[in-house]
Amino acid sequence: MPPVSVESAAERGIPDAAVARLPGYLRALDTMTASGIASVSSEELAVEAGVSSAKLRKDLSHLGSYGVRGVGYDVSHLRYEISRALGLTHDWPVVIVGMGNLGRALAQYGGFEQQGFSVVALLDHDPEVVGQRVGDLVVQPMTVLPALTGSGVVIGVIAAPAQAAQDVADALVGAGIGSILNFAPSAVNVPDGVQVRRVDLASELQILAYHEQRRVESAESGAPADGTAASASARTVGVAR
Amino acid sequence: MPPVSVESAAERGIPDAAVARLPGYLRALDTMTASGIASVSSEELAVEAGVSSAKLRKDLSHLGSYGVRGVGYDVSHLRYEISRALGLTHDWPVVIVGMGNLGRALAQYGGFEQQGFSVVALLDHDPEVVGQRVGDLVVQPMTVLPALTGSGVVIGVIAAPAQAAQDVADALVGAGIGSILNFAPSAVNVPDGVQVRRVDLASELQILAYHEQRRVESAESGAPADGTAASASARTVGVAR
DNA sequence: ACGCCCTTGTGAACATTTGCACAAAGTCGC
DNA sequence: GCGACTTTGTGCAAATGTTCACAAGGGCGT
Numbered sequence: 001m002p003p004v005s006v007e008s009a010a011e012r013g014i015p016d017a018a019v020a021r022l023p024g025y026l027r028a029l030d031t032m033t034a035s036g037i038a039s040v041s042s043e044e045l046a047v048e049a050g051v052s053s054a055k056l057r058k059d060l061s062h063l064g065s066y067g068v069r070g071v072g073y074d075v076s077h078l079r080y081e082i083s084r085a086l087g088l089t090h091d092w093p094v095v096i097v098g099m100g101n102l103g104r105a106l107a108q109y110g111g112f113e114q115q116g117f118s119v120v121a122l123l124d125h126d127p128e129v130v131g132q133r134v135g136d137l138v139v140q141p142m143t144v145l146p147a148l149t150g151s152g153v154v155i156g157v158i159a160a161p162a163q164a165a166q167d168v169a170d171a172l173v174g175a176g177i178g179s180i181l182n183f184a185p186s187a188v189n190v191p192d193g194v195q196v197r198r199v200d201l202a203s204e205l206q207i208l209a210y211h212e213q214r215r216v217e218s219a220e221s222g223a224p225a226d227g228t229a230a231s232a233s234a235r236t237v238g239v240a241r
Numbered sequence: 242m243p244p245v246s247v248e249s250a251a252e253r254g255i256p257d258a259a260v261a262r263l264p265g266y267l268r269a270l271d272t273m274t275a276s277g278i279a280s281v282s283s284e285e286l287a288v289e290a291g292v293s294s295a296k297l298r299k300d301l302s303h304l305g306s307y308g309v310r311g312v313g314y315d316v317s318h319l320r321y322e323i324s325r326a327l328g329l330t331h332d333w334p335v336v337i338v339g340m341g342n343l344g345r346a347l348a349q350y351g352g353f354e355q356q357g358f359s360v361v362a363l364l365d366h367d368p369e370v371v372g373q374r375v376g377d378l379v380v381q382p383m384t385v386l387p388a389l390t391g392s393g394v395v396i397g398v399i400a401a402p403a404q405a406a407q408d409v410a411d412a413l414v415g416a417g418i419g420s421i422l423n424f425a426p427s428a429v430n431v432p433d434g435v436q437v438r439r440v441d442l443a444s445e446l447q448i449l450a451y452h453e454q455r456r457v458e459s460a461e462s463g464a465p466a467d468g469t470a471a472s473a474s475a476r477t478v479g480v481a482r
Numbered sequence: 483a484c485g486c487c488c489t490t491g492t493g494a495a496c497a498t499t500t501g502c503a504c505a506a507a508g509t510c511g512c
Numbered sequence: 513g514c515g516a517c518t519t520t521g522t523g524c525a526a527a528t529g530t531t532c533a534c535a536a537g538g539g540c541g542t
Contacts, residue, residue, distance in 0.1 A: 014451075015528075015529075016528085016529095017528075017529055017530090018529090019448055019451050020444075020448055022447070022448075022451075023441070023443065023444035023447040023448065024428060024444065026447070027403075027426060027427060027428075027444075028428070031403075031427070041488090041489065041490090042489075042490070042491095043489085047430070048428065049428055050428030050429070050430065052530085052531075054530080054531060054532070054533095055529095055530065055531080057489090057490065057491065057492085058491085058492080058529095058530080058531090060490095060491090061490090061491055061492070065490085065491070067489075067490050067491080068489085068490075068537090068538065068539080069488080069489055069490045069491080069536075069537045069538050069539085070487075070488045070489050070490075070537070070538050070539055070540090071488080071489070071490085071538075071539065072488095072489070072490085073490090085451070086447050086448075086450055086451045086454070087450045087451055087453060087454025087455075087457075088447065088450060092446070092450050092453070094446070101346065101349070101350070102346070102350075105342065105343070105346040106442070108342070109342070109343075109442070111426065111442060111443055112442070112443065112446065114443070115443035115446065115447065116446075116447070116450065117443070117446050117450075154453050155446065155449055155450070155453065162268075162272075178452075178453055178456060179449035179450075179452060179453050180449075181442075181445050181446060181449060185268060185352065186268060186272070187265060187268075187269070187289065187290055187291030188291070189288070189291060193456075195449055195452045195453075197445045197448060197449060199440060199442065199445060200264070201347070201350070201352060201353070201422075201440065202264065202352055202353065202355070202356035202358070203261075203264035203265065203268075204422050204438045204440060205333070205335070205353065205356065205357075205358050205396065205422060206263070206264040206267070206327050206329065206356065206357070207260055207261055207263075207264065207327075207438060208396055208420035208421075208422060208436055208438060209327055209328045209329060209333050209357065209358075209396070209420075210255075210260050210263075210326070210327045210328055211419075211420060211436045212328060212333070212395050212396065212419055212420050212436075213327070213328025214328075215419060215434075216328075256498075256499075257498090257499095258498075258499060258500090259499090282518090282519065282520090283519075283520070283521095284519085293500085293501075294519095295500080295501055295502070295503095296499090296500065296501080298519090298520065298521065298522085299499095299500080299501090299521085299522080301520095301521090302520090302521055302522070306520085306521070308519080308520050308521080309507090309508065309509085309519085309520075310506070310507045310508045310509085310518080310519055310520040310521080311507070311508045311509050311510090311517075311518045311519050311520075312508070312509065312518080312519070312520085313518095313519070313520085314520090
């Protein structure tokens with residue numbers, strides 16, 4: 001393999017784990033801005049975001065060197081740099097597919113707009129639902145998808161039932177959508193190059209149930225209780241480390 | 242450090258990454274049961290769940306040896322074993338705190354019951370909201386929390402606004418809740434031993450935005466497009482590491 | 483101008499997770 | 513019964529992620 005590009009210093013190729021935490025830092029910075037705080041140390045920001053300061057500094061180091069040694073980070077500048085790294089310097093148009101309970105709730109949620117996204121279209125497969133008004137928008141048929149992607153929509157949200165999720169995903173991908181947020185309780189298969197993230201309430205609860213069960217079992221056998229995900233205590237119980 | 246406990250074969254201490262995927266396998270198995278499939282290979286199940294078959298087999302190996310070489314897994318038996326590992330052999334009662342739009346949507350969602358959870362109480366801080374009926378339940382004041390935990394509720398869902406999230410978390414922890422699912426767009430700090438998982442729509446979208454941005458940048462510089470999270474192509478481009 | 487003190491940015495050790503490849507182990511046809 | 517075939521379970525290596533610990537820098541008081 002030849003050298004290839006050189007990766008302009010930092011800026012390109014932030015590790016996945018770090019990317020997944022950047023939104024949390026952004027939110028913490030917003031909270032601080034609201035409190036009138038102009039400068040933070042990695043330690044303070046780490047507490048607010050719920051991570052360790054070492055992890056925070058390592059994560060930020062992937063975007064560049066925006067702190068001042070001995071002082072900390074300028075809140076508004078760091079906010080800008082993280083926004084830029086995430087690609088939030090402009091709003092991203094989003095289409096939501098599936099106007100059941102969940103889809104309606106999402107459409108009216110409003111939390112998107114604040115964070116750099118705008119819902120520009122709501123779609124549903126059912127002719128009964130098409131034409132209904134939800135919030136400020138009118139539900140449109142699936143056939144408008146190509147027109148949407150043609151005008152720059154690249155992120156799609158699947159709020160359809162599980163059995164329809166794969167069909168919706170296929171339609172989205174077929175129309176040129178490159179990133180999908182899937183709320184349906186099922187996995188969807190997409191070609192390489194298409195990003196999918198899943199949000200599933202039941203799965204999250206089941207993961208919590210596992211830890212609760214462990215706690216019960218530990219209590220029964222007299223062992224110390226399970227630790228938090230964040231802290232390093234759990235699962236290493238009694239191990240030297 | 243001395244030997245410690247010995248970890249009864251498998252059964253105890255399943256890696257976090259594996260635990261996080263078990264709900265997906267469970268769901269895939271349910272789908273297959275519904276289709277009348279009685280036996281699956283790791284390859285088939287892996288496709289349905291959206292993971293690689295090697296990963297699937299490794300994950301399952303942590304719970305024990307429930308497959309038959311040359312044949313595959315018995316769908317219903319494997320389903321049972323995963324349920325057991327996750328602690329889903331009985332229903333877990335859940336309390337939802339915060340009856341705004343999101344809280345109401347969650348309370349009426351119904352997806353919990355199917356998956357081994359039952360919403361047994363809805364709470365809100367606002368006296369105006371207390372007493373209202375949401376679905377089959379009546380909203381109660383925060384003061385009933387200790388009574389709930391006393392009767393066995395150990396999982397709490399935070400559906401309150403961000404600025405109230407930490408107070409709600411403190412109240413939950415104070416009452417004895419051991420696991421929290423946080424829908425508020427903020428991190429909450431809890432003592433060691435309390436599990437917290439966060440679900441945040443805006444964060445997920447921001448992560449997708451990052452990948453979309455990379456796609457655009459790659460296209461501009463003439464490089465090949467970004468790969469899927471699963472594939473290992475992206476991010477290793479040209480870096481020595 | 484100087485030196486002290488504080489916090490960043492990062493190299494290196496450690497831990498976890500993923501992927502590969504194959505021996506072990508079981509079924510099925512004959 | 514037996515051999516061919518299939519698929520599991522796992523040892524090992526590579527990749528990824530986390531933590532530690534400290535040198536490098538920069539501000540601030542004097």
